[in-house]
Amino acid sequence: MRIPERGLGRSDLRTRMRAMRASDADWRGGRTWSMVYYAGEELSGAVHDAYLDFLFENGLGPMTFPSLRRLETETVSMTAGMLGGDADVVGSMTSGGTESILMAVKAARDRARATRPEVREPELLVPVTAHPAFDKAAHYLGLRTVTAPVGSDYRADIDAVRQLITPNTIFMAGSAIAYPHGTVDPIAEMAALAAERGIWFHSDACLGGFLLPWVKKLGFEVPDFDLRVPGVMSISADVHKYGFAAKGASVVLYRDAELRKFQFYIHTSWPGGVYATPALTGARPGGAIAAAWAAMTCLGEEGYLRLARGMMETTRKLVAGIESVQGLRILGKPVMTVLAFASDELDVYALADALQRRGWHVERQHLPASIHLMVTPAHERIVEPFLEDLRAAAEEVRGQSPAATTEMSAIYGLMGALPDRSLAKEAALEVLNQVYRPGEVDLGQLLGIR
Ligand SMILES: *Cc1c(COP(=O)(O)O)cnc(C)c1O
Numbered sequence: 001m002r003i004p005e006r007g008l009g010r011s012d013l014r015t016r017m018r019a020m021r022a023s024d025a026d027w028r029g030g031r032t033w034s035m036v037y038y039a040g041e042e043l044s045g046a047v048h049d050a051y052l053d054f055l056f057e058n059g060l061g062p063m064t065f066p067s068l069r070r071l072e073t074e075t076v077s078m079t080a081g082m083l084g085g086d087a088d089v090v091g092s093m094t095s096g097g098t099e100s101i102l103m104a105v106k107a108a109r110d111r112a113r114a115t116r117p118e119v120r121e122p123e124l125l126v127p128v129t130a131h132p133a134f135d136k137a138a139h140y141l142g143l144r145t146v147t148a149p150v151g152s153d154y155r156a157d158i159d160a161v162r163q164l165i166t167p168n169t170i171f172m173a174g175s176a177i178a179y180p181h182g183t184v185d186p187i188a189e190m191a192a193l194a195a196e197r198g199i200w201f202h203s204d205a206c207l208g209g210f211l212l213p214w215v216k217k218l219g220f221e222v223p224d225f226d227l228r229v230p231g232v233m234s235i236s237a238d239v240h241k242y243g244f245a246a247k248g249a250s251v252v253l254y255r256d257a258e259l260r261k262f263q264f265y266i267h268t269s270w271p272g273g274v275y276a277t278p279a280l281t282g283a284r285p286g287g288a289i290a291a292a293w294a295a296m297t298c299l300g301e302e303g304y305l306r307l308a309r310g311m312m313e314t315t316r317k318l319v320a321g322i323e324s325v326q327g328l329r330i331l332g333k334p335v336m337t338v339l340a341f342a343s344d345e346l347d348v349y350a351l352a353d354a355l356q357r358r359g360w361h362v363e364r365q366h367l368p369a370s371i372h373l374m375v376t377p378a379h380e381r382i383v384e385p386f387l388e389d390l391r392a393a394a395e396e397v398r399g400q401s402p403a404a405t406t407e408m409s410a411i412y413g414l415m416g417a418l419p420d421r422s423l424a425k426e427a428a429l430e431v432l433n434q435v436y437r438p439g440e441v442d443l444g445q446l447l448g449i450r
Helices: 010-023 041-053 066-082 097-115 133-141 158-164 187-196 212-217 257-261 286-323 348-357 377-398 407-417 421-435
Strands: 090-094 123-127 144-148 169-175 200-204 234-238 250-254 265-267 275-277 328-330 338-343 363-365 370-374
Touching (some): 041 286, 097 133, 097 169, 286 328, 286 338, 286 377, 338 348, 348 370, 348 377
Parallel strands (some): 169 200
Antiparallel strands (some): 090 250, 234 250
């Protein structure tokens, strides 16, 4: 494709782009179970206004835009207060959880280089359920990833973690909550193991950071996970998830300013001047920073508590409904509003396909095969219609022969069953290659499945 020779007017442009969204997911109506966190028009309107007001401003220039410096430092400070931080805690805003994690690993690596120079082949140790952002960070930063198994409760197996620590381990992390099954790892025990050995410990609260504090305040049982836990040196929390901000906003916090210094990047001999940035990116969207501050300030504790109460009630109803379907069971004990269910009797991928035909976008997981749900306020009104469709889909799949298995279920079944993970990687590389090209894509054909 080329840039069009003649430009398109504003209104034609909008018509054309809106038409492109025809087959996008209907997240406002609660038909999706991932990707978007929506809490109604009042809040999203405030976030929208804030984003547009700072649409062109650049967070790279704290002196040029003192407003953005203030909005960022206040967002970080409010997040630290929510996560048990004291006056020494500092942090940064980043573009998302992946960047927050990348920065914590980078800080840990550079600190290890300074304080443990004998370590030549640094290792990062995380539970197998930890977000891929950790392995991605290790991949980018030259560390080796070591993964610990989880127990039958889908939380990190603490004995396995202890045994996997080596003289090369410089970074450990646990999740609060872990994305796949919504569980909280034994953060306090893991952080204690790390602290005894001088290893950096990170608590990944990207998904749970903006909800667990409120869930706990409502009286639900929440394991300790934040800066109140001794040994936790850094923690990440995504404002663009349960903080209900616009995409492009996360916070990474450090126990003190000495630790955060290892995150910064400074170049002093560039003809363009002394170049200093706190995190990965150069130019930073002012809108994302402003929208994060706006979401937190618009909701306040009262708003977050109200949303948390509603989502916990929705989750309770969903769990009860899922468990009442013969053959379905919840994996582990979800702490808040993210859960996965599996089956020993039904093909859950076929079940996911059957739900999809009824208009529900659910995420498929593997190792073990399961369906993932992430509850938001948008789901409050669809609990019954969803459960009705789930029951119907389960009955449909129950009588089905394996030959009826559809394309999507075949792909996931195949990927999960591949004995050699490098084959799965090859297949996924080819999918990415095809997806990021203009034109239509046919996943089934790509993977040779018909
Ligand atoms: C979403 C998520 C991340 C990564 O965050 P992005 O904003 O998608 O980059 C990291 N950890 C957990 C537990 C997550 O759910």
